[in-house]
Amino acid sequence: NAGVTQTPKFQVLKTGQSMTLQCAQDMNHNSMYWYRQDPGMGLRLIYYSASEGTTDKGEVPNGYNVSRLNKREFSLRLESAAPSQTSVYFCASSEWTNPHNEQFFGPGTRLTVL
């Protein structure tokens, strides 16, 4: 089992460019999440998908869109990248959004916006 995989691992963008971060899980989990991690701010939830076909905003959704493509895959899109979106992005999944269910994290995507 690969667990949660993310692509790409690293990316450099110029201001205004767009890109999509990909995430896939092979644990048959229903819920998936996108976080960003910044120095001094900790991990913050951008968007989540409680189950296939649903998506909801988290703490910091502005500037991002998401797509739950199927049960396995959850993508994060930056339509017009800004330097403030320079961060490390983590995808996670859990059986359900129930707090009892452990969230499993991917290895992260390091994004730099110039």
Add this chain to the structure above:
Amino acid sequence: QKEVEQDPGPLSVPEGAIVSLNCTYSNSAFQYFMWYRQYSRKGPELLMYTYSSGNKEDGRFTAQVDKSSKYISLFIRDSQPSDSATYLCAMIQTGANNLFFGTGTRLTVIP
């Protein structure tokens, strides 16, 4: 004020020492408390999970929650170099979907 406050460290201890990591929080509705460990350039992994107040022990690790003081702790006994990582506290309230994380404390255990 942040929902969750955590001393970022860094914290450096000799091998075999007892380590104490702490977080404070402001939202009295938080009921579930977690500690995640994050190795450099990796994603976080769940280390300990506690519901409401009390203690929980797992091997060399003990998690404590004091809801009256809005304070949680993680103790590591007989610390090992392999414990060198960043430790993140996280918490969530019943019925919510949003985990709130601390900023993390970077720990180095020196052989």
